Amino acid sequence: MSTILPSISRVAIIGAGAGGLVAARALREQNHFTKIDVYERRGDVGGVWNYTPQSASVHVPSTDVTRDEEPVEVEIDGNGNTMKKRVWVSAMYNSLETNIPKTLMCYPTHAFPAELPLFPGHDAVCDYLKDYAKDLRDMITFNTNVTHITPSESGSGWTLTLSTMPQTWKSPETSETLLETEKEEKETYTLTYDALIIASGHYNTPFIPSIPGITSTHIPLEHSINFRLASTYVGKKVILVGNSVSGLDIASQLLPYVSHPLLQSVRTAPEHPDDSPVIKTVPQITEFRGHNEVVFADGTVESGVDLVLFCTGYLYTLPFLNPTPSSSTGERVTGTWQHLFSIQHPTLAFLGLPMKVIPFPVSQSQAAVVARVFAGVTKLPGREEMEEWERKRVMECGDGKGFHNFGYPKDVGYMDWLEEMAKGPGLQPTMWREKERWMRSLTPEIKRDFGRAKKQGVVVRRMEELGYVFEESSRL
Numbered sequence: 001m002s003t004i005l006p007s008i009s010r011v012a013i014i015g016a017g018a019g020g021l022v023a024a025r026a027l028r029e030q031n032h033f034t035k036i037d038v039y040e041r042r043g044d045v046g047g048v049w050n051y052t053p054q055s056a057s058v059h060v061p062s063t064d065v066t067r068d069e070e071p072v073e074v075e076i077d078g079n080g081n082t083m084k085k086r087v088w089v090s091a092m093y094n095s096l097e098t099n100i101p102k103t104l105m106c107y108p109t110h111a112f113p114a115e116l117p118l119f120p121g122h123d124a125v126c127d128y129l130k131d132y133a134k135d136l137r138d139m140i141t142f143n144t145n146v147t148h149i150t151p152s153e154s155g156s157g158w159t160l161t162l163s164t165m166p167q168t169w170k171s172p173e174t175s176e177t178l179l180e181t182e183k184e185e186k187e188t189y190t191l192t193y194d195a196l197i198i199a200s201g202h203y204n205t206p207f208i209p210s211i212p213g214i215t216s217t218h219i220p221l222e223h224s225i226n227f228r229l230a231s232t233y234v235g236k237k238v239i240l241v242g243n244s245v246s247g248l249d250i251a252s253q254l255l256p257y258v259s260h261p262l263l264q265s266v267r268t269a270p271e272h273p274d275d276s277p278v279i280k281t282v283p284q285i286t287e288f289r290g291h292n293e294v295v296f297a298d299g300t301v302e303s304g305v306d307l308v309l310f311c312t313g314y315l316y317t318l319p320f321l322n323p324t325p326s327s328s329t330g331e332r333v334t335g336t337w338q339h340l341f342s343i344q345h346p347t348l349a350f351l352g353l354p355m356k357v358i359p360f361p362v363s364q365s366q367a368a369v370v371a372r373v374f375a376g377v378t379k380l381p382g383r384e385e386m387e388e389w390e391r392k393r394v395m396e397c398g399d400g401k402g403f404h405n406f407g408y409p410k411d412v413g414y415m416d417w418l419e420e421m422a423k424g425p426g427l428q429p430t431m432w433r434e435k436e437r438w439m440r441s442l443t444p445e446i447k448r449d450f451g452r453a454k455k456q457g458v459v460v461r462r463m464e465e466l467g468y469v470f471e472e473s474s475r476l
Contacts, residue, residue, distance in 0.1 A: 002379040003346050003386075006156045008194040009034040011374060014320075016040035016140050017047020018129060019199030019351035019363040022107060024136050026367035026427040032375040037193075038136075039162060041071075041145040042088050045133040048203045049126040051092040055226040061210040062223070065330040068147075068319040069204050071165070086165055091203040091314070092122045093227045095253055099245050099447050100358055101463055104439050107132065107360050108430050118460045119450055147188070149196065149320050151345060158196045158348070163188045195347040195374050198318065199363075202352065205317040207330065208310050213288030224311045230254050236306035239263040239294060241285065247311030251279060252451075263302065316353070316404075331400040337386035338417070339404055340366055341373070346380055349373075354414065356407040358440065361430035365418035368429040377424050408440055435470045442468060 011027055013020045016038050027036045042050055056072050071086040097119045098105055102112035110132050116124050133140075148161035164187040206223040208214075214221070224246055230253040237259045240251050243266045254262055261280035283297035285308075294302045315330030325333050325342065333353055335343050342348040349370045351363055372378040380386070397403050406414060415432050422429040432440070439446075449466045460466055 001382040003382055005346060005373070005376070005380070006194065008347065008374045008376075010157075010193045011036050011195045011197065012158070012160055012191070012193040013038040013197045013199060014146050015047060015199040015201060016042075016045040016133070016142075017049070017199065017201055017352075018360050019201070019367070020047070020197070021045060021129060021133050021136055022360070022364045022427075023197050023199055023351055023367040023370065024139050026364070026371035027374070028136075028139070029427040030371045030375045030377075030425075035193075036139050037191075038140040039144045039146055039160075040140055040142050041165065043142050044130065045137075045140065046126040046129045048090050048201055049092065049122055049129060050088075050090050051094075051122055051126070052087050052090045053228065054087050054089060055228060056089040058206050058208065058223045058226065060208055060221050061214055062206050062208040063210055063315070063330065065205075065315055065317050065324060065326040065328065066319055067205065067317070069317075089225065091225050093224075093250070093253075094229050095121075096249070097121045098125060099249070100443060101439060101446055103463070104358055104436060104443065105360055107364050108428070115461065117450075118463055118466075119447060146320050148322065150322065152192055156347075157192055157194045159190055159192050160196075161188065161190050195349070197349045197351060197367075197370060198321075199351040200318075202316050203314050205315045205330070206310070207312050207315050209312065211285055211288060213290075217288035218291040219288065219294070219305050220307050222307060222309050224250060224309065225314075227309065230257050233258050233307065235259055237263075237304055239265055239282070239285070239302065239305055239308045240311060241265045241308060242311035242313070243268075244311060244313060250309070250311055255279070259306075265296070327399070329400060332403040335390070337380070337389055340369065341380060341386070343383060343386045343390065347374070353404050354411070355401075355405045357411040357414070361432070362411070362415065362418075364427070365415060365422060365429035368422035368427050369418055371426055372422055372424060375426075377426075378421060408443075409437075412437055412440065438470055439463070439468075 011033055013023050020038055024036060024038050027033050054072055054074055071088045073084050074087055076083050076085050101118050102116060102120055106112050112120060112128055143165050145163045145165050146160055147163050150159050152159050206225045208223055227250055233254055234257045238254060240247060240262060243264060251262060251264055255278060260278040262278060263280050263282050265282050265285050267284050285294055286297050287295040289295050292303055294305055316326045316333050317330060318324050318326055325335050327334050333350060336350060337343050339353045340349060351366050354362060373380055393403060412432060415430060419429045419431055446463050446466060446468055450460050453460050
């Protein structure tokens with residue numbers, strides 16, 4: 001038995017990053033919906049790829065899934081007048097580049113420019129998304145934050161409470177108003193929609209674990225969301241916590257500047273370890289003792305530490321939904337089917353929940369499925385079947401971080417499933433064939449060799465320059 005959805009003609013999308021943009025395109029290409037509105041709290045598209053030189057203070061510990069992040073206020077020069085600007089802090093750091101080849105990372109019908117490096121920097125990715133959004137901007141309302149979402153009183157649809165947040169306004173000491181539209185006050189209003197797509201990402205709320213003594217230590221504590229320039233850590237004795245992709249990359253950025261060895265605290269050995277002799281792997285931190293001592297799981301103690309940098313990831317937080325579907329630990333979103341639809345409220349869809357996937361192509365396939373379901377072209381299974389899927393996923397992958405985690409080759413199977421679900425006219429899902437699967441399987445090795453070439457001053461634009469040539473004999 002399938003789930004019967006009410007007629008859907010008005011859809012709201014939260015977020016104009018990679019997921020929200022492709023969702024807008026997929027809905028529009030169904031030629032079914034009368035109203036498609038995208039709400040973005042920043043002043044432009046691109047989501048987390050909008051680099052911000054500013055960083056924000058992080059709560060220590062940071063484990064509260066109900067906390068809503070706030071923008072920081074900075075002063076800027078507005079034609080001789082002092083202006084204030086609201087900035088939603090991004091997780092990007094100055095030297096960040098993708099860990100996915102541009103030929104695999106792109107939307108299927110929108111390639112990255114050929115002149116870019118094989119692994120583009122964050123600024124190039126943001127420009128790419130802005131170019132992709134050129135014909136979508138009429139659907140997007142910027143500087144608008146969604147503060148509350150509830151099911152409509154009628155029992156069908158959603159009520160959104162929105163707050164306009166002008167990016168800039170005059171400082172109190174400024175006597176002249178630059179633009180009449182630039183004012184400090186927020187405007188709050190509500191709108192209703194038949195269905196909702198949340199594509200707000202999961203790199204907003206940092207996770208810093210609760211460790212005995214963490215609130216009383218005098219050692220400065222930061223999260224990778226604060227990291228911008230490695231040169232600001234010159235000569236410091238640093239403990240870096242975590243060995244995810246970002247942790248390993250930030251470690252390599254720090255090495256030319258910090259005091260050696262760089263101490264890297266890990267729970268498990270990394271999948272692709274750094275071969276640097278000046279990184280010392282240490283166990284998990286179990287206690288901050290006194291003012292400046294760090295105790296590790298093996299009982300060893302480190303003193304004289306100048307900074308502990310947590311590269312411990314982010315929480316899944318949806319504070320505008322009440323009750324929040326985030327788990328109490330923030331490690332997953334509960335009550336979802338196939339990481340995509342709310343089981344209790346199937347007119348609510350989530351884009352971008354999966355981890356360790358190729359995000360842009362996955363988002364396109366997810367968007368293609370959601371658009372067809374909301375248009376009535378594709379049917380959802382019954383509630384019992386969807387709940388059974390979630391139970392099995394928990395049994396197989398756990399009720400924490402593993403739930404939304406894929407990695408190769410599991411992500412390939414998910415892509416195949418999405419392709420099968422997105423049959424019919426409209427925006428087509430990403431279709432990975434032999435070459436894409438081959439490229440996906442070799443991505444860590446390609447990135448490694450790209451990095452080695454970069455250190456030698458060589459700019460690599462095509463993976464063939466590194467010796468990776470797809471041929472019949474290379475097929476999986």
